[in-house]
Amino acid sequence: MRIITHTCSACGTVVAANELEDNRVMKCPGLGCQEVLRFDDLSEDAREHFLDHRDRYQI
Numbered sequence: 716m717r718i719i720t721h722t723c724s725a726c727g728t729v730v731a732a733n734e735l736e737d738n739r740v741m742k743c744p745g746l747g748c749q750e751v752l753r754f755d756d757l758s759e760d761a762r763e764h765f766l767d768h769r770d771r772y773q774i
């Protein structure tokens with residue numbers, strides 16, 4: 716299974732796509748990082764793949 720993640724451009728924290736999808740917009744979980752991460756930050760290809768297979772990404 717393909718792992719879809721987003722890497723914060725400010726601090727390098729890696730966030731799983733399902734966390735972004737749950738929240739759509741979330742503050743970066745990185746310590747002291749104020750960056751806002753969005754599901755839309757994922758590439759279109761990654762978003763489509765995730766939404767097509769979202770049931771497999773539920774934990």
Ligand SMILES: [Zn+2]
Pocket residue numbers: 723724725726727728743744745748749750
């Ligand atoms: Zn960050």
